[in-house]
Amino acid sequence: MGKRLVSLVVNGRLREEAVGDATLLLDFLREQLGLTGTKRGCDGGECGACTVLVDDAPRLACLTLVARCEGARVETIESQSAGGRMSALQAAFHEKLGTQCGFCTPGMIMAAEALLRGDPAPDEVAIREALGGNLCRCTGYVKIIEAVQAAAGVGTPGDAPRRADATQATR
C-alpha cells in the first residue's frame, strides 16, 4: 500500500525516508539503510536479536512499524563504537568471552546499554531481568552477565539469586 515520509534520527543522523505502512523497523534498518548489525532471529518478538533503542528504551525492531517512528531517536549496535574504538560494553563482551557465534550479541549489547543508562551499577538480578528477552544458544549466559558487570564495573556473578523473578515475590 501507500508509502509515507518519516523523519527519524538513526544513530545521530537525521533521516528522511519513504517507508511503507507495513514496513518493520528491522527491515528498514537492514535493507533500506544497510545497517545489518541488527539481527533477524525469530522474527516474532521471541529472541531479542533485533533489540535496538528507541528514545533510550529497549525495543524489538521486528515488532515495530517504522511508520510509527516519526520523530523518534533510534540507536543500533552500529552506534556503539566511536572512531574505530569499541564501546565499554563491546570491549567487555570481547574480553569476557560474552560473545561466541555473535548472533545474539548486538541485541544483548543494546539491551544492556538500555539497562546501564537507567541503572549504571546494576546488580545481577537487574542484569538478568534486563536480558530476560534475549536468547543465546552459545554462551550459557554466565559470560554475558560477567561482561555486563565488567562494563559497569560491578561485582562478580554468583552473589545474587540465580533468577530475577518479580512475580515470585509476595509483598
Add this chain to the structure above:
Amino acid sequence: MERLPAFELRRASSLAEAIGWLAGTPGARAIAGGTDLVPNLRDGLGSPPVLVDLSGIAGLDALVAGDDGVRIGANVTLARLASDAALAQALPAVVQAAASIAAPGHRSVATVGGNLCVDTRCVYYNQSEWWRRSNDYCLKHGGDTCHVAPHGERCHAAYAGDLAPALIVCGARVEIAGPDGTRGIAIEDLYRDDGRAHLALGPGELVAGVVVPVQPPRARSAYRKARARGAIDFPLAGVAVRLSADAGRVASLAVGLTGTNSRPLRLAGTDAWSGRAIDEALLADLGKAVQKQVSPMRTTLTQANWRRQVAAVAAQRLVRELAEAIA
C-alpha cells in the same frame, strides 16, 4: 520487502476519530503497542485493511491517582506500570503482573489496553501460515475443525493476559468508549468464554481505561504465574489473590485466574468463606474450588491437568503467604 500483509496505517489523534475509523471500516483493527498484533499478523492470522494506531491519542496514557482510586489509561505502558512505586504499594498484584509480562523490549511499548485485549492462544493457532496450512488450519482461523476438541463446536484457545486476573481481584472496572458513548463494566464482564470471540466489545468499541477503587484497609494482593520459559513467557496458569484477614480469619478473599480458560475468571464462592479460619481446611476447599472452576484444554505443550493442579497450588500458596504477611 514487506513481511506483513499490506494495510493502511491511520494515526488517530482522538478516541472519537479512532472509533469512527474502526466502526466505519470493515475489518479494521486497533494497534497499541503492537507486541501481540504484529507477530500474529506476521503469522498470517488476519489481514486487516486498516490499522488504527491508538498511540497518538491525547490523554489516553494518563495514570491518575485520586481519592476514589486509580485511573489507568489504556495507553499506559507496562514498563511504566511495573516501575510505579506508589502503585506497587497500593496494588501489588497489578504491578507484579505487569512486571511478569514478556520482556523489557516488549514492556516499553506494550499497553494496558492491548494486554487486556490480547488474543487467545493455542499451539494449533500461534504458528506460521505454512504450519497451520499443513494441518488444515483450525476453527479459530481459516478451518472448520478444532484440533483440541474435534467433536465440539467451539474454540478453547486460552486467554493468557496477566493483568486481567490482578485487576479482577482489585475490583477494577473498565471504561469502554464506542460509537454510542462511554460505558463502564466490571472487568470480568469484558470477557466471554469463547476462544474465537473472547471480548465483549461491540463494533468500534475500545478500552479507554481501567478504574481501580481504593483497596480495603489491611487488604493485600499478589500475583504468581507458572510458565515454560522462566524469564519470559505467557502464563500456563496465572493466579492473583487479594486477601484481607482479621485475627487469622478471612475478612474477604478474591481469586482471579488466567491461562486456564478462554477468559480470565473470578473464582466463584469465595464470599462464603468470610469469617473462616485460614487453615488447612480452608486451603483444601480453595484448591478444590480452583480445580473445579478452571478448564484448561490441550492448548499448550504442557499437560492440561498440570495447569489445573498448578493453578490450585499457586492459589493456596498465595493465600498462605498473604495471611502470614498480614499477621
